[in-house]
Amino acid sequence: MSKALIIAPSWVGDAVMAQPLLRRLRERNPELVLDAFAPSWVAPVLERMSEIHRVVINPFAHGELRLKVRWEMGRSLRRDGYQHAIVLPNSLKSALLPFFAGIPLRTGYLGEMRYLLLNDARRLDKQALPLMVERFAALAERPGEPLQRPLPNPHLSVDAARQRETLDKLGLSPAKPVAAFCVGAEYGAAKRWPARHFARLAQLLAGDYEIWLLGSAKDSAIGAEIETLSAGAATNLCGKTDLGEAVDLVGVSALAICNDSGLMHVAAALDKPMIALYGSSSPGFTPPLSDRASVVTLKLPCSPCFKRVCPLGHLNCLEKLSAEQVLAEIGKIATA
Numbered sequence: 531m532s533k534a535l536i537i538a539p540s541w542v543g544d545a546v547m548a549q550p551l552l553r554r555l556r557e558r559n560p561e562l563v564l565d566a567f568a569p570s571w572v573a574p575v576l577e578r579m580s581e582i583h584r585v586v587i588n589p590f591a592h593g594e595l596r597l598k599v600r601w602e603m604g605r606s607l608r609r610d611g612y613q614h615a616i617v618l619p620n621s622l623k624s625a626l627l628p629f630f631a632g633i634p635l636r637t638g639y640l641g642e643m644r645y646l647l648l649n650d651a652r653r654l655d656k657q658a659l660p661l662m663v664e665r666f667a668a669l670a671e672r673p674g675e676p677l678q679r680p681l682p683n684p685h686l687s688v689d690a691a692r693q694r695e696t697l698d699k700l701g702l703s704p705a706k707p708v709a710a711f712c713v714g715a716e717y718g719a720a721k722r723w724p725a726r727h728f729a730r731l732a733q734l735l736a737g738d739y740e741i742w743l744l745g746s747a748k749d750s751a752i753g754a755e756i757e758t759l760s761a762g763a764a765t766n767l768c769g770k771t772d773l774g775e776a777v778d779l780v781g782v783s784a785l786a787i788c789n790d791s792g793l794m795h796v797a798a799a800l801d802k803p804m805i806a807l808y809g810s811s812s813p814g815f816t817p818p819l820s821d822r823a824s825v826v827t828l829k830l831p832c833s834p835c836f837k838r839v840c841p842l843g844h845l846n847c848l849e850k851l852s853a854e855q856v857l858a859e860i861g862k863i864a865t866a
Contacts, residue, residue: 531561531563532559532561532562532563532613532614533562533563533564533565533610533611533612533613533614534555534562534563534564534565534612534613534614534615534616535565535566535567535586535607535610535612535614535615535616535628535631535633536548536551536552536564536565536566536567536615536616536618537566537567537615537616537617537618537619537624537625537627537628537638538566538567538568538569538572538576538588538618539568539572539618539619540568540569540572540588540592540619541572541716541792542571542572542575542716542773542791542792542793542795542796543791543792543794543795543796543816544618544662544816545568545572545575545576546575546684546686546792546795546796546798546799547662547663547666547684547795547816547819548618548666548684549579549581549684549685549686549799550663550666550667550681550682550683550684551616551618551666551667551669551670552564552579552581552582553581553682553685554667554670554671554678555581555616555670556581558670563583564581564582564583565582565583565584565585565586565610565612566582566584566585566586567585567586567588567627568585568586568587568588569587569588569590570587570588571773572773573585573587574772574773574774574777575686575773575777575792575796577774578686578687578688578774578777579685579686579687580687586607589603590623594623595623597626600623600626600627600630601626601630603627603630604626604627604628604629604630604631604632605630605631607627607631608631608632610631612628612631612633613633613634613635614633614634614635614636614637615627615628615631615633615635615636615637616637616638616669616670617636617637617638617648618638618666618669620638620639620641620642621641621642621644622641622642622643622644622647624638625638625644625647625648626647628647629647635649635650636648636649636650637650637651637652637669638650638651638652638669639651639652639653639654639665639669640652640653640654650673652668652669652673659677660814660815661815661816661817662815662816663681663684663816663819664677664681667681683798683799683801683819683820683821684795684798684799684819685799685801686777686796686799686800688777688778688781688800692774692778693778693779693781693782696771696775696778696779697778697779697782699775700767700770700771700775702742702779704740704782705740706738706739706740707738707739707740707783707784707785708739708740708741708742708779708782708783708784708785709732709735709739709740709741709742709783709784709785709786709787710742710744710779710780710783710785710786710787710797710802711728711731711732711741711742711743711744711756711764711786711787711788712744712745712780712786712787712788712789712791712793712794712797713725713728713743713744713745713749713752713753713756713768713789714744714745714746714748714749714752714768714789714791714793715789715790715791716746716748716791716792717790717791717811717838718810718837718838718839719838719839719840719845720809720810720811720835720837720838720839720840720845720847720848721789721790721791721809721810721811722752722789722809722848723789723807723809723848723851724845724848724849725752725755725756725759726759727848727851727852727853727856728743728756728760728764728787728853729755729756729757729758729759729760729763729764730759730760730852730853731787731853731856731857732756732760732763732764733760733761733763734853734854734857735763735857735860736760736763739784739785740765741760741763741764741765742764742765742767742779742783743756743757743764743765743766743767743768744767744768744771744776744779744780744793745768745769745776745793746768746769747768747769748769749768749769750766750768750769752768753766753767753768753769754766754768767779776793776796777796777800780793780796780797780800780802781800783797783802784802784803785802785803785804785860786802786803786804786805787804787805787807787856787860788804788805788806788807788818789807790806790807790808790809790811790813790816794806794818795816795818795819797818797820797823798818798819798820798823799819799820801820801821801822802820802822803822803863804818804820804822804823804824804863805823805824805826805856805859805860805863806818806823806824806825806826807826807827807848807851807856808825808826808827808834808847809827809833809834809845809847809848809851810833810834810835810836810837810838810840810847811834811836812834812836813825813827822863824859824862824863826851826855826856826859827847827851828846828847828850828851830846830847830850832846832847833847834847
């Protein structure tokens with residue numbers, strides 16, 4: 531039995547974009563058993579990928595070395611008998627575990643002086659592989675082989691029974707189609723559409739949709755502000771779900787309105803009609819990978835700046851993007 535370990539990214543959206551890689555690995559070897567090493571906050575996304583057999587929880591905080599613990603964990607993984615490891619993050623630390631585990635073949639891109647840790651070290655051609663999803667998927671091919679195109683979009687599975695449990699837990703029983711507003715953005719404020727715009731859009735959609743505000747506990751205050759400004763047109767669920775439950779709720783929805791965030795990539799992988807709102811970031815590297823996604827960006831001269839907070843202090847790239855403009859885009863995808 532062939533076994534491989536995927537060292538997964540620590541960002542939800544990046545983890546979603548690893549799914550085409552997993553699919554290609556299984557195409558090449560249908561008997562391959564794929565495990566993932568990932569932080570607990572990413573695990574629910576990986577668990578919704580049919581290719582993943584098991585998620586081994588990564589206990590290390592971002593930037594944390596803890597070399598002795600990594601060595602001990604690597605040694606403990608030796609008994610699992612992995613023949614291949616694919617390291618998706620570009621850090622030195624991420625390549626240590628498969629090296630300590632003695633995994634014979636260790637694949638990843640060169641970076642952070644980790645040449646000795648990877649014995650299948652690839653040089654990244656950014657022009658040939660402009661998208662992150664392509665860079666991940668190319669690691670499924672043998673050295674020198676081209677990426678197989680067209681690349682399928684990422685896909686997550688949902689379970690109806692689990693969705694019902696989540697709805698029951700939260701006391702939700704929608705009488706109308708649901709519009710999921712994914713209002714957070716872990717990267718920073720320059721990726722978040724203003725609360726008043728979300729609230730105005732909720733009021734414009736309230737006649738046709740139930741509006742659910744989704745996000746982490748960090749987004750609870752933003753969700754509460756949107757709920758108040760919308761005069762009750764939106765229901766704040768931020769911080770009331772874990773990631774798995776949020777995936778369930780996006781799966782129930784008929785429409786998703788998302789900042790450039792992990793939940794945006796989740797909605798795309800669930801193939802939901804969606805509007806993706808871009809401010810300081812660009813869809814040129816990590817777009818929502820779905821034929822049903824529409825990207826909305828004002829393309830101002832100062833954007834994308836890729837900053838966490840607007841360096842000019844005005845956030846015009848999102849402040850000037852009105853709810854009415856987004857509503858017009860919803861009309862287009864609804865009739866497509």
